[in-house]
Amino acid sequence: MNVTLSATLAANEEIVRRRRSGERVLNLAFGEAGLPVHPSLQERLTAASGQNGYGPVAGLPALREAAAGYWERRGLPTDPGTVVCGPGSKPLLYGLLLAIGGDVVLPMPSWVSYAAQAELVGARPLLVPAPPGEGGVPDPERVVSAVLHARARGRDVRSLLVTLPDNPTGTLAATDAIKKITEIARALDLVIISDEIYRDLVHDASTPFLSPAELAPERTVVTSGLSKNLALGGWRIGVARLPSAELRTRLLAVASEIWSSPAAPVQHAAAYAYTEPAELLERIERSRRLHGTVARAVHARFVRAGVTAHAPHGGFYLYPDFTGLDIATSDELAAHLLDRHGIGVLPGHAFGDDPAALRVRVATSLLYGETTEQRLAALEAADPLGLPWIAASLDHLEEALGDLGPARLPAPRAPRRVPVPGPAVG
Amino acid sequence: MNVTLSATLAANEEIVRRRRSGERVLNLAFGEAGLPVHPSLQERLTAASGQNGYGPVAGLPALREAAAGYWERRGLPTDPGTVVCGPGSKPLLYGLLLAIGGDVVLPMPSWVSYAAQAELVGARPLLVPAPPGEGGVPDPERVVSAVLHARARGRDVRSLLVTLPDNPTGTLAATDAIKKITEIARALDLVIISDEIYRDLVHDASTPFLSPAELAPERTVVTSGLSKNLALGGWRIGVARLPSAELRTRLLAVASEIWSSPAAPVQHAAAYAYTEPAELLERIERSRRLHGTVARAVHARFVRAGVTAHAPHGGFYLYPDFTGLDIATSDELAAHLLDRHGIGVLPGHAFGDDPAALRVRVATSLLYGETTEQRLAALEAADPLGLPWIAASLDHLEEALGDLGPARLPAPRAPRRVPVPGPAVG
Structure with missing residues (x-):
């Protein structure tokens, strides 16, 4: 049995650790939908609490x-x-x-x-x-x-x-x-x-x-x-x-x-x-719009920085390609983006991709906010990109990517093993 | 991969089918605790419905x-x-x-x-x-x-x-x-x-x-x-x-x-x-007493009918031994008890026991009632054996066991395979 914990878990734990220690890190690693439970589902769960x-x-x-x-x-x-x-x-x-x-x-x-x-x-x-x-x-x-x-x-x-x-x-x-x-x-x-x-x-x-x-x-x-x-x-x-x-x-x-x-x-x-009652269809419709708007905005930041990326069609992910950077593997690329640019992503290698291909997965769904109020506001907003916390994250990203230049190899580091994993989701 | 569905599932489905078709069958097969959710747990589930x-x-x-x-x-x-x-x-x-x-x-x-x-x-x-x-x-x-x-x-x-x-x-x-x-x-x-x-x-x-x-x-x-x-x-x-x-x-x-x-x-x-808040400790204490009282009462019925069975120490099961009956296997014994005596149990064979040992597992927890009200009454009762529905089930059991006699082999039957299983619990 293969017991090595996945790079997903390792990366997520590392990002959480850095944020806790006060570092300014944009978490684009974790594939959670990042939105609240609809109240009508809370009601149904409550109604079934005797089952x-x-x-x-x-x-x-x-x-x-x-x-x-x-x-x-x-x-x-x-x-x-x-x-x-x-x-x-x-x-x-x-x-x-x-x-x-x-x-x-x-x-x-x-x-x-x-x-x-x-x-x-x-x-x-x-x-x-x-x-x-x-x-x-x-x-x-x-x-x-x-x-x-x-x-x-x-x-x-x-x-x-x-x-x-x-x-x-x-x-x-x-x-x-x-x-x-x-x-x-x-x-x-x-x-x-x-x-x-x-x-x-x-x-x-x-x-x-x-x-x-x-x-x-x-x-x-x-x-x-x-x-x-x-x-x-x-x-x-x-x-x-x-x-x-x-x-x-x-x-x-x-x-x-x-x-x-x-x-x-x-x-x-x-x-x-x-x-599929009306209020849940409406919630899904709003979620879909929010995911699309933010994923496209993040995509535009990558393209503007000269990074190749296919436009997203669905969900809340991008898979940009950094070919041209002076870095040997996607693992090193992810470490570099975290260490030097404060951007947490997952290496393409974790998804079975060629380790030498400079591709990473970017999840955009953790940008909607840290609280239920912020996330609901993002769902409701006609222009979610104008919300201060989302705008700030996009600015952070743009700044970090603008600074990419021809990267040097990061200092060698031991492969990460994480004793207490988070869930392998997304 | 072994894809045969367990005898547990087969037996349970068969009992449910017979009861639906109006047969008087005592379900002593299924290992569910047979008691309601405590209200304080319902409250906690409700409070966490936004998680x-x-x-x-x-x-x-x-x-x-x-x-x-x-x-x-x-x-x-x-x-x-x-x-x-x-x-x-x-x-x-x-x-x-x-x-x-x-x-x-x-x-x-x-x-x-x-x-x-x-x-x-x-x-x-x-x-x-x-x-x-x-x-x-x-x-x-x-x-x-x-x-x-x-x-x-x-x-x-x-x-x-x-x-x-x-x-x-x-x-x-x-x-x-x-x-x-x-x-x-x-x-x-x-x-x-x-x-x-x-x-x-x-x-x-x-x-x-x-x-x-x-x-x-x-x-x-x-x-x-x-x-x-x-x-x-x-x-x-x-x-x-x-x-x-x-x-x-x-x-x-x-x-x-x-x-x-x-x-x-x-x-x-x-x-x-x-x-372990007080109200849940009390609930467990009442449950324990009820399980013990009913399991001992069922045990007494088996012993009185001349069937060997160890007195129960915990949980809601008995494992009586019918050695002496003219039946070849525990599978046939379980089928016989269901067909001729209206008692649904699981053959010991399903638990890895010697197929030729005439032992069956008897679950006693489905005797507490069919409704939440009956089950709560059973939990509250000073003498649960006096509750009419429990007394009736014990009488049914006593009558069925009194009628055991030297059994004849039941008619040969094809091994049961059930297309739509219930859960393998207990």
Whole structure:
């Protein structure tokens, strides 16, 4: 078992430590949605505070039905009997890797936990680069050669994962890329795991969104949750839409031995959320606008400083490329940005990217404020960039980036190991 | 991966199905505490309904401090830095098996999920019989020979699990047995996992309770939770007390990739519960008395019918032995009791026991009532056995058992597989 704690955790702890010691550090590392719980969800949790039964492993019938409705309204007709709920989409993804078995194809870069989970279940991830600007979907041609090569060497490759829209790149693959990868998955007989947890946060509602489940319903698992669209990360609730009774049975067998069920009061609140009442749709709409506005503003600061970065399509991430700086690795780049410029980000290496590629992940969602009042004000503001605390962070960033110049290598440092980690999120 | 759903799930679903179709079936299968949430915990959950951050993987500092206090008051001085919280003790146990690695010695019989979890992480359980009346602790001498034999054959045995008090037998191993097994574990260099989730439900407060963590703090992990003492199973909260920083780091690495953290509002309520305020201590005291009174009454019914059964020491289980009946296996016995006598129980075989031993697990906690009002009345009653619904269930049981006679083999039946499982609890 690989017990090294992820670079995500190390970086986050380091940033928190520096801020506590009084350093002026902009935290662009942590992938939390950074927004408050909507009061109507607090009410539902309260109303369900007497619920203490375990309930079915698959989740409460009301929650499964509501989640089915959520998918149906997005063009995916769904039998509630094919839905499995879990305490976050993270455990569902882990359970799926265990239930499907074999090795998994992952986009490179991709969310830190996919590869780590694969290793925990004894699988080996096949990292296949995603084309620039099409993050979250491994290059279809390279998938074919990677899988055929791996199979020729005796490896049992059974699944392929896509992230729509993507973390860490913040981009959404075009429908053509989805069509191609779905055909490839069919030709290679791979289960597709489509992680669509950022789906409701595509910035421009007119951007075409295609789920592989529309094209290959027989082999696509869709996972989602309320951590990003409704900022309920700490409530731990996720949902999966399974393509077959057989895989569902296997997933439930795993779920029943690892986590039993999500917290009952949370399931009741989530059942309400998935019916998409007006006030929650409005909250998601405001969140989407805020994420888009701030991500674009941060993107503009990077571009202005001469750093290459694809414009963000969804979520609250950017993945700028610092090629040209006199620095050898993304780990050193992240350390340099923290040490010399007071900007906390995560190295692309942590997402499985080439260690020598000078790319980092920038999360923009911690700029909305430190308090519930500030965050609510950011949600309500016609011009959130004009709010003093957000404007100050953007100025800090601009100043820090303006000072980049041709960097010198930072002093050598021992690899970081963190004894008390924060959560590996986002 | 083994994907057969457990007999627990199968039996429970079958009982629920029969009851829905109008059959008179006494559900003695399901291991839920069967009691309501205390109002002060509902209040704490409500007060924390705005909490949506992930927080540390190890759990909120307030919860870890409160859990440390809980153990200190039970003779186990605890640094909050050694506590890890999880969404139930079940995922903590799974994470521990993964973090410790190697094979694990389990008592036979033992809770259904231990062996299933071991198989999921790719380990093999070594089942070692527990002496009669000392359930939950594998026979020390037999542990030595089993481990030495397994190691001689190349197996990497690294841990040993005990359940105090025990599920499924309802008995608590005597302190001498704990001393012996702890010495053996030390001699064999095994990590001890001490599952003490039923500890607060030892029926007689004067019964001596010894945790292996008192004798071998350097190698003992203690796991617990609020599912049994405060009936919060569906809230999913568990705690573990780790013996070393190294194992803690490994467990946190696993936790961060599988579940992140327990639900934040639940953590806040649990932090309150573990400070053991007066009203919750009183609730646990009443629960303990009720569990003991009903378990002893059910025990008396079995003994009166000529069935051998050890008197229960804690929790809400009995493990009667029907030796003498003309039935071949515990699976057939459970089916017979359900089909012919309207009593739903779980076969000992499901707990890893010898399939030919005619033992079943009887859970007594679903007799308290069907509604919150009935269950509260049972908690409040000076004589819960006099409450009409409890008296009726005991009469039903007495009648059914009086009718046992020398049973004939039930008609052969296909092994049950259940497509939609309930949770594997208790």
